[in-house]
Amino acid sequence: MNDIAIEFENVSKKFKRGEKFDSLRDLIPALAKKLRSGKKDSPSELKEREFWALRDVSFQVKKGEALGIIGSNGAGKSTVLKILSGIIRPTNGHYRINGRLSALIEVGAGFHPDLSGRENVFLNGAILGMTPKEISTRFDEIVDFSGLTEFIDTPVKRYSSGMYARLGFSVAIHMKPDVLLVDEVLSVGDMAFQAKCQQKMQEVANSGASIVFISHNLYAIAALCKQTLILRNGRPVMKGSTTEAIKVYCELANSPSDVGEGTRLVLQHVEIADIKGQPGRTFRSGQSFLVRLNFLAQERLEKVAVGLWLRGPTGEQIFHISTQRMHMDPIDLVPGQEFGVQFELAANLCSGSYIIGAVAKRYDRDVTYLVVEPVGNIEIVAADDSGGIAWLSPSCKMLATGSLSGMLNGTSA
Amino acid sequence: MIERIVQHRYLLWMLIWRDIRIRYKQSVMGLAWVFFMPCLYVGAGLVISRVATFDTGNIPYPLFMLIGVLPWTFFVSSLKFGTNSLASNINLVTKIYFPREVFPFSAVGACFADFLVACLLLVGVMVFYSLQGQAFFSFWVLFVPIIVIFQILFTAGLSLLLAMANLFFRDTKYIVDGILTIGVFATPVYYPLHGMFLLNPMTPILNIYRDLLAYGRAPAWDTVSYVAAISLCTFFIGWISFRRSEFLFAEYI
Numbered sequence: 001m002n003d004i005a006i007e008f009e010n011v012s013k014k015f016k017r018g019e020k021f022d023s024l025r026d027l028i029p030a031l032a033k034k035l036r037s038g039k040k041d042s043p044s045e046l047k048e049r050e051f052w053a054l055r056d057v058s059f060q061v062k063k064g065e066a067l068g069i070i071g072s073n074g075a076g077k078s079t080v081l082k083i084l085s086g087i088i089r090p091t092n093g094h095y096r097i098n099g100r101l102s103a104l105i106e107v108g109a110g111f112h113p114d115l116s117g118r119e120n121v122f123l124n125g126a127i128l129g130m131t132p133k134e135i136s137t138r139f140d141e142i143v144d145f146s147g148l149t150e151f152i153d154t155p156v157k158r159y160s161s162g163m164y165a166r167l168g169f170s171v172a173i174h175m176k177p178d179v180l181l182v183d184e185v186l187s188v189g190d191m192a193f194q195a196k197c198q199q200k201m202q203e204v205a206n207s208g209a210s211i212v213f214i215s216h217n218l219y220a221i222a223a224l225c226k227q228t229l230i231l232r233n234g235r236p237v238m239k240g241s242t243t244e245a246i247k248v249y250c251e252l253a254n255s256p257s258d259v260g261e262g263t264r265l266v267l268q269h270v271e272i273a274d275i276k277g278q279p280g281r282t283f284r285s286g287q288s289f290l291v292r293l294n295f296l297a298q299e300r301l302e303k304v305a306v307g308l309w310l311r312g313p314t315g316e317q318i319f320h321i322s323t324q325r326m327h328m329d330p331i332d333l334v335p336g337q338e339f340g341v342q343f344e345l346a347a348n349l350c351s352g353s354y355i356i357g358a359v360a361k362r363y364d365r366d367v368t369y370l371v372v373e374p375v376g377n378i379e380i381v382a383a384d385d386s387g388g389i390a391w392l393s394p395s396c397k398m399l400a401t402g403s404l405s406g407m408l409n410g411t412s413a
Numbered sequence: 414m415i416e417r418i419v420q421h422r423y424l425l426w427m428l429i430w431r432d433i434r435i436r437y438k439q440s441v442m443g444l445a446w447v448f449f450m451p452c453l454y455v456g457a458g459l460v461i462s463r464v465a466t467f468d469t470g471n472i473p474y475p476l477f478m479l480i481g482v483l484p485w486t487f488f489v490s491s492l493k494f495g496t497n498s499l500a501s502n503i504n505l506v507t508k509i510y511f512p513r514e515v516f517p518f519s520a521v522g523a524c525f526a527d528f529l530v531a532c533l534l535l536v537g538v539m540v541f542y543s544l545q546g547q548a549f550f551s552f553w554v555l556f557v558p559i560i561v562i563f564q565i566l567f568t569a570g571l572s573l574l575l576a577m578a579n580l581f582f583r584d585t586k587y588i589v590d591g592i593l594t595i596g597v598f599a600t601p602v603y604y605p606l607h608g609m610f611l612l613n614p615m616t617p618i619l620n621i622y623r624d625l626l627a628y629g630r631a632p633a634w635d636t637v638s639y640v641a642a643i644s645l646c647t648f649f650i651g652w653i654s655f656r657r658s659e660f661l662f663a664e665y666i
Contacts, residue, residue, distance in 0.1 A: 015664070082663070086510035089660040109508040114435050126427040127509055 004098065005179050005210035006061040006084065011093035013054040013079055013234075053079045054234045056093070061227075063098075063178075066211040068225035068242055070218065070249055075231040077214045081105055081181045084212065099178025102128055106183075108168025113157035117148055117167055120156050124171045138174045145200070146170035147193075166193055173200050180204055182213045198223065218246050218313060250353045250377055264301060265360050265370040268338070269294040272356075272376050275344070283347045285382040285391040293358055293375065294340045297333035301369060305330040306341045307359040311373075312389050313352040319345075324363045348391045351382040414652065417512045424511060428519035432494070433526055447530045450490065454482040458603050467604040472627045473547050479535050480626050481602040481619045484561075487528035488568055488615060489593050494520035495572025496589050499580045499662065506580075507663045514655055517572040525565065539626070551629030560621050560640070567614055567644035570651030577655055581665055611636075614643045 054076045061067045069077045082088045083095060085103040110127035111120045121142055125135040135142075143152050146166045148159075156164060173180075182201065201224060205211050215221050221228060221242060228245035230237040230252070238248055271292040273279045283289050291308060307322030323341060324330065331339065357373030382391060418425065437443050458478040469477040498516040499506060506513060542548035579585035600606070600615045601623075610616045617636045624632040 087507065087663045103509060106504070106508045109504050112431060112435060114438050115431065119434070123427050123431055126424040127505065127511065129421075129424075129511065132423055 003063050004060055004096075005063045005065070006059075006067075006098075006212065007096040008057060008059045008080070008084070009093050009095065011054055011057050011080075011083060011090045011095055012052060013076075013083065013088070014050050014091040015053045016050050052234045054083075054090070054231075057229075057231070057234075057236050058093075059229055059236075059239055061179075061210045061212060063210055064205065064208045065227065066205050066213060066225040068221035068228035068245070069212065069214045069231060070216070070221060070228060070245065071231035071237075074233075076234040077231055078105075078183055079234075080231075081183050081212065081214060084179075084181055097179055100129070100175075101179045101181070102172055102175040102177035103181040104169065104172050104183065105181065107172060108156075108164050111156050111164065111168065114155055116155055117143075117152040117159070120167070121152075121171055124168065125175075128172060128175050130175055134175075142167075142170045142174045145174070145196070162190060162193070169197055173197070173204065176207075176209075177204075178209055180209055180211045182211060182215075184215050184217075218249075222246065250355075264297070264299045265304070265333075266296045266298060267293060267358065267370060267372050267375065268296050270375045272378060281377065282379040282381060285350065285380055286346065286348055286393060288344055288346045289378065291343045291345065291356060291376075292340060293342075294338060295360060295370075297335055297337045297339075299335055301333045301362075303330035303362045303364060304333055304339075304360055304369065305363055307361065308343050309357045309359075309373075310345075311355040311357065313354070318349075318354075318389055322359075322363075330362065347378070347380055348393070349380045349382075350386045350388055350391050351380055352389075354378050354380060414656065418514070418518070421512055421515055425515050425519055425522065428515055429522040429526065432519060432523035436523070444530070447527045448534060450486045451479070451482050451531050451534060454486060454597075454602070455479060458482065461603050465604075469605065470628065471547075472623075473542055476538055476542055476548055476627060477623065478603060479538055480622050481600075483528065483531055483535055484564060484619060484622060485597065485600060485602045485615065486531070487524055488564070489596075490527065491521045491524040491568045492571060492575065492589060492593060493586075494524060495568070496575040496579045496586050498572070499576045500583065500586075503666055507666060513659050513662060514573060514652065517576045517655075518569060520576075521565065521569050521572055535626075548627065549629055551625075553625040553629055553631065556632075557622065557625050560618060560625070560637075563640050563644040564618050566648040567618070567640075570644070570647030570649070573651035573655040577658060577662075580662055611639075614640065614647075 057076070057080065059067065069080060071077050079088070081103065082105070083090050084097065085101065085105065108120075108124065110124045112123065115123065121139060122132070122135055126132075143149055146163075146169075148163060148167055151159065151163065156167070159167070180201070198220065201211065201213075205224065211224065213221060213224055225242050227239065228242040229239040230245055230249050232252065237252065238245060240248075269292075271279060271290075272281055273290045273292070274283065275288045275290065277290070280289075293306060293308075295304075295306075297304075305322055305324040305328075307320065307324070309320040310318050312318045321343065333339065355374040355377045357371070358375045359368060359372075360370040361368040380391075384394070386394070437446065440446060442449065455475070455478060459475070462474050462478075467474070467477075495517045498520040499513065502516055506516075539548055539550065543550065575585060575589055579589075596613075596615075597603075599610060599613050601610070601619050605620075606616055607620075617640050621632040621636060621640065624630050
């Protein structure tokens with residue numbers, strides 16, 4: 001029993017959309033209304049404008065284990081961390097944490113711009129729960145890791161956002177926590193620092209601490225976590241080995257139901273096929289493929305254009321095109337009218353899984369009718385092993401030493 | 414409950430230190446700010462004393478007034494900073510967890526540090542009048558710290574309630590500002606007050622300070638018990654309700 005660091009049992013969290021009462025002026029009439037209707041709140045029912053940010057989520061993390069949590073925006077990942085760190089309380093269910101907790105939810109949240117880096121290290125350390133003795137003994141280590149030795153007596157308001165984040169991360173990671181919560185903080189700082197953070201987190205994990213790691217960067221998740229939990233609209237989809245989870249997560253991306261249907265326009269059907277029209281999702285680098293989108297208008301819509309984009313394995317948008325950008329006339333739709341668009345794309349991509357998203361909008365007034373992401377995903381298999389995203393159709397040959405100087409001479413001539 | 418604060422005492426110190434440090438950083442007057450508000454009040458009092466006379470017994474009016482002004486400015490600034498303490502630290506409230514009561518407490522703590530420094534003014538004035546034979550130090554001065562503690566408890570309790578209220582309803586701070594501006598007239602800062610004004614807890618507190626410091630006599634013990642009861646109640650009611658609704662702060666911001 002004692003090797004469990006984090007226990008999360010059937011936790012649900014309800015949130016309310018929209019504004020609460022922000023001033024007494026609004027509250028008093030609302031209270032009067034509530035008194036008259038005399039209704040009581042029930043914790044497991046949804047009232048008007050309420051929604052479940054988390055629903056029956058359970059997991060355990062053992063000591064020394066790292067758990068990754070993945071899911072699209074709004075899936076409830078950050079809510080999990082906020083509950084674990086004690087910032088908000090779950091509506092139902094309960095959780096337990098054994099040991100000292102440090103949360104990298106927003107690095108440097110406690111920094112004060114007018115204070116120097118040195119002063120902020122002590123302040124931030126205190127906010128995270130370190131004792132003055134701990135901070136003093138680790139001070140050099142913290143500054144050293146951040147690489148800000150020269151600027152440590154400069155007020156942090158003069159820091160760049162990267163420097164700010166580096167110092168913040170450095171303080172938090174040197175707390176030597178038993179449980180570390182990390183929420184997508186590695187997206188800050190340059191590549192070198194990101195690698196350093198990644199390595200430091202690995203060290204923390206190796207030293208026996210437990211980690212809960214949230215990221216859209218599937219590679220970072222795979223590097224750190226053996227176990228991964230997928231959340232979707234607040235519900236757990238699966239928990240298992242990270243390799244398995246990433247596969248499931250990419251497959252999930254295939255079902256368009258994931259993103260709600262628009263009220264004005266519905267994406268009825270998506271088809272991904274090779275150039276001959278043969279349905280399939282796996283293509284070779286350089287091969288052309290088709291994406292067909294069929295829409296149904298629910299209302300009268302004017303000047304509809306359709307856009308399409310691709311996201312790479314780490315979530316960044318790598319390509320974006322639309323009928324408008326290709327100089328095709330937008331079309332007007334009447335209720336019940338169907339229409340389809342077919343894009344032909346050349347998969348000049350390296351091996352990996354790519355996610356496709358689509359949008360229908362009116363460009364001249366910047367009105368968005370429908371956004372669906374993902375509409376599907378494709379798997380690319382490169383003929384040769386390569387790295388990166390773009391496939392630049394490489395070919396190579398070995399040159400003899402003699403011909404090398406000849407070639408260079410030739411180009412300079 | 415107390416245990417939580419003991420556990421986070423270093424954080425409380427750091428936040429008090431931060432508040433003090435920031436207030437005096439990048440300001441031309443620096444430490445002189447501590448004396449600024451009390452001096453404004455004293456200036457106003459000197460104007461008032463030109464047009465009206467008050468029965469202050471055998472106490473010189475500037476001394477009488479200063480004994481009221483210093484605790485009053487401490488009370489006013491504590492409540493102003495205290496009311497704002499949660500709303501101005503939103504990024505911490507929504508991002509990191511620790512006992513949130515350290516925010517109002519540190520606001521009061523930083524103002525208390527100012528108060529202590531400003532008290533040098535009072536010491537100076539008292540020494541001045543003693544040399545002239547118009548004032549004297551009695552052993553009752555030793556009881557001042559006890560009343561200061563009651564005042565701190567009362568102020569901290571109110572700050573907890575107001576900080577919380579201001580988080581849910583942002584117009585609270587305007588109401589507080591308004592009441593504090595008018596409050597000086599319902600409190601014996603410039604003139605002696607008794608009777609129904611004792612309902613304002615700051616009235617008996619200031620009266621007791623004057624008994625101890627200026628008149629050198631024992632305060633009325635029923636007044637002291639009244640002050641003790643009010644401050645302890647305010648403090649614990651404030652703290653308990655703060656603790657109860659603390660988990661809502663991050664959601665309702």
